[in-house]
Amino acid sequence: MLIFEQSKAGRKDGPGKRKKKQGSAIPKNFLRKQSAGLPEVSELQAVRHYTRLSQKNFSIDTHFYPLGSCTMKYNPRACNSLAMLPGFLNRHPLSPDMFGQGVMACLYELQEMLKEVTGMNAVSLTPAAGAQGEFAGMAMIRAYHDAQGDTARTEVLVPDAAHGTNPASAVMCGYTVREIPTSSNGDVDVDELKKVVGPQTAGLMLTNPSTVGVFDRNIQEISSTVHKAGGLLYYDGANLNAILGKVRPGDMGFDVIHMNLHKTFSTPHGGGGPGAGPVGVSERLTPFLPVPMVAHDGDEYRWLTEKDCPQTIGRLSAFMGNTGVLLRAYVYARLLGKEGMIRVSEYSTLNANYMMAEMKKKGFDLAYPDRRATHEFIVTMKRQAKELGTNTMDFAKRLLDYGFHAPTTYFPLLIPECLLIEPTETEDKDTLDAFIDTMEKILKEAQENPEQLKDAPHTLPVRRLDDVRAARELDLAWKAE
Amino acid sequence: MLIFEQSKAGRKDGPGKRKKKQGSAIPKNFLRKQSAGLPEVSELQAVRHYTRLSQKNFSIDTHFYPLGSCTMKYNPRACNSLAMLPGFLNRHPLSPDMFGQGVMACLYELQEMLKEVTGMNAVSLTPAAGAQGEFAGMAMIRAYHDAQGDTARTEVLVPDAAHGTNPASAVMCGYTVREIPTSSNGDVDVDELKKVVGPQTAGLMLTNPSTVGVFDRNIQEISSTVHKAGGLLYYDGANLNAILGKVRPGDMGFDVIHMNLHKTFSTPHGGGGPGAGPVGVSERLTPFLPVPMVAHDGDEYRWLTEKDCPQTIGRLSAFMGNTGVLLRAYVYARLLGKEGMIRVSEYSTLNANYMMAEMKKKGFDLAYPDRRATHEFIVTMKRQAKELGTNTMDFAKRLLDYGFHAPTTYFPLLIPECLLIEPTETEDKDTLDAFIDTMEKILKEAQENPEQLKDAPHTLPVRRLDDVRAARELDLAWKAE
């Protein structure tokens, strides 16, 4: 039942009527004629409704959630409660610096820590998510070329394995996108790269470890190829979790990088967001960083704005991006410390490689059987789809019945019928084993009783939903019958 | 799965071992030989385990919960968050008064408000729950008689409808208990009362509105009967919700009263507690109130202790009872204000009488069909039990399947096969109607397919549990196999 269906006209002005002030100082012609039609429910009704709704979600706090590329690891509760201290929540974004030294100290130290773990020269925290970080990064690349008077560079190279945000972000920066194929071993096809790189190349956007779950062994060659052609190297940091404290994008030769703090730094995904997508840059791109940033002048912290950074690509949001998310990431970074950060990559990699090895033993096909997994790996169900008629989506939906969130399905696009599995470092071995056993069981079901998969899920609040109908018979807002 | 079953030895001293300090300054002979054997789980495991456990509960925030005598109404969330402000949580109970003026102001004002709504002369907030309030009340009655040198009063009168805590509390105060029968119309049998009251009578413990859901119309006669015999009148305030702002125990002639703030003042029951059971007294009992209390001397608040109250019955807990609960009740009282308090009794009474009328129309038997309901009422299933073989417990368990918490069953003891139904004022009519319709539906099931009731519940995490086995084959703590 929707909250609107629990609404009763007059509930709020029933017993003990609310004082209704109709903004008497506002001239009539500005006013709306009808009330906005929000639901009229009691506080208990709202609390009960949304509590019960929440229970219909899978989440890290309730389920194993090995969603590849998304790094669904434990979101420490302290990060939430400390970021929500009244002093932080109540601070207005335009409040004078003297009343923001606490939050600015945290942001400044976060900038410094992110510089260190990425090996970059400077960091701006303002992008609101990975995609906005990508936009900022590509905008800086463009600003750099423009500053050099090098306006012929109109093309950005993006491997076919890349996340959809990469080409979309490049286009928003006015670039055309050229796809680079992935070779059969999972690395970027360097020969193809060499063929297409040239004076029109503004840069290459690379995810390394890549979205196919491997570390590109030719990274140095790729890097020098692009650099030699005068292009810049963009690092999509969505998979930073796999190498935190082990290898640094700066050391690989990247000029600009975004980080998804809502992945590697464990800020919660909140059913879709918010995230934070700080960007780090090499020295030559530093003047172009988006504002605001935080500076530390002797004793005091202060905001760096357009005035301080005349070459900045500008502002990406009205204020400082997702400050509350940044505070959560800061707390997480302090809790881990350098020792903990190294463990993140080690144990996420251990978990992924263990699962990969075991899944293989259970008869699943790996996309790259000869490669190490990074913090994630790919299983392809092409064979099963062909032999049994059950596709990846069927497996995914059946997993839900067994209390596991499904891994990422059908991404990256280049691998047919794929499952991208990312266990993360915070899951224990028993949970991984239970998942593997369940996959084996579902495989058996697929052989013996494929309908059980095709009709899945069976035990959730709804059965399989009709996506086609949703798009065809658009119903995007409730209307009273 | 129990949290212990997720434990793995060495989990906490695995990677990045915790520094284990074995209290080196403490001589060996005082130390335990083996670690305490608590579970070793990660924070994620604990969070996931208890989040999922919580989802197995019915609660006000998720279900209609018409548990008679328990007043399961909406617990406003602001009461929780404001009582948990760091300043309140961090204050040590023995911290000097100068560092406790905030909490003491709240407690003082709560004392004053409770005096006003009960019509009593003074209030002490320290009892931790209703039963401790009863103990305090009876102890004051005893202290009063003792102070009069009136030591022959060894007997306390308690109606048979009373809650079990009443006789148990009287006994803890060294009294013997004599039961008074309830007449067929639900009021106390005044003739019987008159027969047994006498010079041995220390007092009468009365719940009014009573636990059978009616207001005792003879309250003035009862009061004068007991008073004339030299006894005192104790008021069990569990049902204060029904008369808040309408009638006051003090005006009915009661000498001492306890309130269950976790009922009438909507502090949460928390799966069993904590509650708070403040006591209010008439003038003659005031010197005996339990300590501590809060006094207001001009500008400052201060604690009243044994020094200030030499005749006090003493202390009932190490510090100040359940202060955090008292703060929640205080916030609730301020949110309601006097206007809101009156509405509490009005709308809880409206809801109960509406349900009673409708249940009757659906063919259910009322225990007291000729009486008004107070904020609760009783249905008896004696007829159904006899005719259909389905008892009250079967109805109760079947209700769970339909997403309703069952009303109180088999209490009060004097009414066979009873359901004590208390909707509270915060539930809306649609919810009441849905409950009534469901009861009608179950009644039909009882006629057509009684097994559906006897085997209920069907949709909960467990089917009907074997209580007899639980008591016979005691298993009160987990042991590793």
Added chain:
Amino acid sequence: MPFIPHTEKEVKEMLDAIGVSSIEDLFDEIPPELKAVSIDAVPSTQSEMDVSRLMMERAEEDGRQLSFIGAGAYEHHIPAAVWELTTRGEFYTAYTPYQAEASQGTLQLLYEYQTMMSRLNGLDVSNASLYDGASGLAEAVLMAVRANRKSKSKKILMPKTVHPHYRKTVEAIVNKQDIKLEILDYDATGGHLSPEQLPQSPGDFAALVIPQPNFFGVMEDVDMLTDWAHSHGALVIAVVNPIALALLQPPGEWGENGADIACGEGQPLGIPLSSGGPYYGFMCCKQALVRQMPGRIIGKTLDMDGKPGYTLTLQAREQHIRRSKATSNICTNQGLMITASTIHMAILGAHGLEEAAATSNENTNTLIDKLTALPGVEKVFERPVFHEAVLKFDTPLKDVLRALNAQNLIGGYSLEDEYPELDNALLVCATETKTQADIDTYVNHLERILSKQETVKCPVSPKI
């Protein structure tokens, strides 16, 4: 150690299963030269207890002032239930609802949100959030350029009365696609976009942006502006305050045909100030434009048994399907903020929002009246305001603000940097959270400061 559950025994078993002898072996595909990493500048791990204390001390320094700034972020009362529910693990730690059947909680809530938002804005459809108000406006501009079939222009008319940070953000985001913002000045008396400020022969342009209320708090003539833009074949993008919408005419009803796109900052609907974020941008539009709308959209559908359910829909607009041809690059959005706003709106209802809006309006008018009663303080613009207004001082504003700060009071937002023509001008705001006593505190401090009385230097008990 923090958040790693492995026992040594398990690690050994796992390494054996993989067939390597150490975790380090798992990194053997990384070129060894790259691995000589040190991250020593990162501080060592600290216990939750220590970090908690640090954060409490830092939070203590911030956000405890009596503040009269608005300027795009507004202090409103948020019922306690809102964030207690929003931070429930099931909402807080879920991902984007890719597996719809396992995400009906979030999905139904988002559908309810879309319904609430489209009602508030008087438009057909709503998306499920963008990053914030400013970047949302940039997306609206891109959308308008894509969507306007009548115009091939990449020109947008942008009034100067739009929040200066919004204008900068839009500029930063859209300028790479050759979109040009033509800035329209405001009426010096009214503080609004009067007919005189509209270009006589505007030529082809894709859209006109209309703020309501505008950055100065002033109410614009939205009907006239909307009709004017439509008469030139342009679309209308409304930038609105959602609390104001409880009282004001919704964009969908502006002029003859209504605004085409409405967007704005969602923060006033239950989101804490929090130094600027996370907030969220909302966006609504007419049904005809829905396929050009950026961001996630939730649709109602049926399951295999014919039971209603909710799912992400119109994904073919999005980057994960359309890649370089997507309507936007947005992926992660501000979902949790929507969760809070939806619960906030459900608890307040229309009445609650109206009350907050009306009280804010009254308080601001009271504040203005009292402040302008002081000598040397004047109202700059004549037109009615919603809950902000511009005041002009005849003394150096910086000194005045600093003197107020010393009293733990934030007087407002100085317009000097962004509107050099408005020197010594201050934008003030008093929402429903301000009591009469708060307003008097401001007035009294200011009176003393302006009269050059010695201010008492003892620490004033801070506002929480």
Added chain:
Amino acid sequence: MPFIPHTEKEVKEMLDAIGVSSIEDLFDEIPPELKAVSIDAVPSTQSEMDVSRLMMERAEEDGRQLSFIGAGAYEHHIPAAVWELTTRGEFYTAYTPYQAEASQGTLQLLYEYQTMMSRLNGLDVSNASLYDGASGLAEAVLMAVRANRKSKSKKILMPKTVHPHYRKTVEAIVNKQDIKLEILDYDATGGHLSPEQLPQSPGDFAALVIPQPNFFGVMEDVDMLTDWAHSHGALVIAVVNPIALALLQPPGEWGENGADIACGEGQPLGIPLSSGGPYYGFMCCKQALVRQMPGRIIGKTLDMDGKPGYTLTLQAREQHIRRSKATSNICTNQGLMITASTIHMAILGAHGLEEAAATSNENTNTLIDKLTALPGVEKVFERPVFHEAVLKFDTPLKDVLRALNAQNLIGGYSLEDEYPELDNALLVCATETKTQADIDTYVNHLERILSKQETVKCPVSPKI
């Protein structure tokens, strides 16, 4: 209006269904003379916003000092997850689990709690909470009198080293049943119950109470005391600190046969100080005594399908069944506190508790060493302490404490009122929440105060 969902239309429908014309009619069985009620002294309804502000201002005044008091309530770090989970609506707003099938969350948790507690105490069984440590000891005394089959005595030996408030509480609760507390003095040098303090010919007595550590922080000779009591046919009631139990010998292993009943204050296990409550009393005992134990007890059982589940058990001891013959009158207990403690123990594990205990012990020893290095401050008792100790000052203690208070520091708990023989004696405590800097702050302030230096009067930034 607050929390009433009825519309006027519904009220009318409901009144019609009942057959009355107004709500007032529903109160027609109440004698009219009684109804002339006014509750005008209760303030008018206030909005959540206004009450929030009031409460924030009041909370601001309290609990923000650097405090070195223990004396029965201890500041320990509580992981953030504990209360975020505990206040989930499903735990927070459930009643006592009378309908077991609809309460498996709470019931399983309580069963886990019982397991944890019985392990910590080294005893067979645990109940599911009593009101607090002091009233729990009173219940233990009543239980011992009931349970001791060898003794008909109603005499209890109660050392003076038991918390004075506990002794008062026990006295207030048990004296109506003719139970007599015989107070045993302490050893002036050791601060403990030495063999000399034990009565030579104690006669028949029901039980000896043994605190560990005792109120002075001192460790008692629990083995000797337990065996002595048992040799006289008495039961042993242990009063223990649950954090200390992480390190110390559990009551179930004291002496030859172990204590019979263990009880104590559960607050140190994840419960905030909160001015004294809500806390909870825990109680464990030997299997043989379980039917005499007061309070709720949860048992594991099977459902109709043979699946394990949890339920309230042994209810035949309780007041709702046994009425005047019940083992106790307790009904509502402290369930939510148990929820917090169980989660707290699960997150910390034994190692975490050990660390908290050991660090508290170290910090207290450091504090004692540094304070007693100041002239005029001496340790009173010789024996080893857990995390508290008694110091003696050669100047008037009241003045010293007041001077410390002026620095926003609480120096400890003065023993003057409760132990007149210990004049100018202070009980101090430093748990793991105290840093070396905190300890030095104390030492430095005290040094200045004792040396009669002028204390600087500027406001010190408060500890949070």
